[in-house]
Amino acid sequence: MRALMALSTAFTCGLALFLLIYVLAKGLPNITWNLLSTKPSYLTGNIGILPDILNTVYIILATLVIVIPLGAGAAVYLTEYAQNKKLVSVIEYAAETLSGIPSILYGLIGMLFFCQFFGLSTSLLAGALTLVIMNLPTVMRTTQESLKTVPQSYREGAFGLGAGKWRVIRTVVLPGCIDGVITGCILSVGRILGESAALLFTAGFAHALNGFFDGLGSAGASLTVALYIYVKEQGEFQVGFAIAAILMLLTLLVDLLAALTRRYFQKRRSQ
C-alpha cells in the first residue's frame, strides 16, 4: 500500500514536471521579440501574437470589471440581508450548478444570448459577458468566505452606535471582504487565461490590432484560442508551443500570486 501511494504521488509530480519542462523547452526558444510585438500578416507570412495578448488582457479586464460588483453584491446579500433560508439555498444551488456547467455550453449560450439576442455579434464584449456568468460563482464564494470572517461584534458595535444597515455595510462589511474579492479575482484570471471553448464562438478568432474600446466591439482571439487555431487549422506547432509556454508561465504566476495573497491575508487576520 505504501509503495502504491508513493508511486501514485511520484507519478502525479512527475507528470506536472514533465508537462512544465516539455512545454517550456519546446516553447521558450520560439518566443521572439518579433512574435510578441507584431500582428500576423498574410502578405509577408509574418506571425505575431501581439493582438492575441492584448485581446486576452481586454477580456480579463472587461470580465473582472463586470463580475466583481455582481459577485460581491450577491455575497453581501447572502451573508448580510438574506433571512429566508429557502432563498439562500436556492441561490447557493444555482451557483453550484453554474460552476458545474462545461465551458462549451457557456460558449453556446453566450453565442445565442449575447451575440444574437442582444445583437453584440461576435465580439470580445460578448466573450467577456459569457465569462462573467462562468466566474460569478467563484467571486461569490470567495467573497462570502471572507465576509464570514468579519466578526459579528463589529457589526453589532456599528449598529449600537446608531448606524443604519447600509452604512454598516459600507463602512464595516465591505472593507472586510477585500481579501475575498482579490482572491476571487486571481482565481478568475487563472480561469479566463485558460478558457477557450467558451470564447471560440463568442469572441471569435480575428487577429486585428485594436485599442481597448474598439477591441471590445470587434472579434478577436485570446491566447488560448489563437493557440488552437494556429495548431489545429494551420499546423504552426512552433507558434503553438510559444503560446503554450507563455500560458504556462502565466499559470505559474497566477498560482504563486494566489498562494502569496492567501498567506498575506491569513497573517493579517491572525494578528
Add this chain to the structure above:
Amino acid sequence: MKSKKQFVERLVHGVFLLLGLITVGCVLLITIYLVISGLPAIREIGLVDFLFGKTWKSTAAEPSFGILPFILTSIYSTAGAILLGVPIGFFTAVYLSKLAPAAVKTAVSSAVSLLAGIPSVVYGLVGMLVLVPGIRNVFDVPDGASMLAATIVLAVMILPSIIKVSITSLDAVPKEYEDASLALGATPVETYFRVSVPAAKSGIAAAVVLGVGRAIGEAMAVMMVSGNAPNMPSLFESVRFLTTAVASEMSYSRGLQRQALFSIALVLFLFIMLINAALNFFLKRDKEKG
C-alpha cells in the same frame, strides 16, 4: 429626513436582492435557452432516431442525425478516464493527507495546482505531439488520434480535482478515530485505509463524481487528440464526443444541422444536471457526517 433614510435602506436592500438573484436568473436563462433551442430538432428527427441512431451525416444530401456514437463515446471515455485517474488520484490524496512530510505536501500540492491550472488547449497540444504519435508507434495503428488518446488526456485532466476534493474530506476525518485505531494496535497504513478512508467515503465519492463532470464536459483538449470522425466508439478508432460534436460543426452549420447541434447540447446539459445532483447528494452527506 427619516423617510428618506428608510427609502435609501429599502433601495439598497432591493439592489442587493437583485444581485443575489442573478445566479438564479443565469441558471434559468441557460436552461430555458437550451430547452427552447434544443427541442425543435428532436421533434423533427424523432427522439428515438436522434438518441439511438447510429449514423451522423449532417451535411450529406440525405442527412441523418443519430447521436448514439457521441453519447457512447462520451460515456466510455469518461469511464476509462475514471478507471485510470481515480486510483492514482486516490492513493496520492491519502498519501498527501496522512503520510507525507510537510515539505513534500507543499511541493506536491503546488504540482497539483499547476496541473489544475494548465489550459485545456495546452493539454491538447502536448497530447497531439506526444500521445498521438506514441500510440501510433506502440500499438502499430495507422493513426494515433483515437479514443485511447482522448481517454488518457481526460484521465490526466481530472486528476487535480480528484486529489483536491479527496484531500479536503480526508483532512476532515476526526483525529480521535485514527488515534483510537492506532491505540488498538493497527499500523498507520491499516488505520488510514480501514478507518480514515471509510470515514471520508462520501467526500471521495464526491471527488469521483466531480471528475466525471469534468471529463464529460471537456471539449478543446479531446477535440485536438480524438480525430473527430463520427464513428461508433472503439479504442483505436477516431471518435467524436458530445462536446466536440457541438464545437466542430458550429461555425458552419445551417438549418436543421444547427438545430441538431443545439439538441446535442441539451443532451449534454441533461447529463451534467444529473451529475450535479449526484455531486450535491454526496457533498451534503459528507457535510452532515463531518
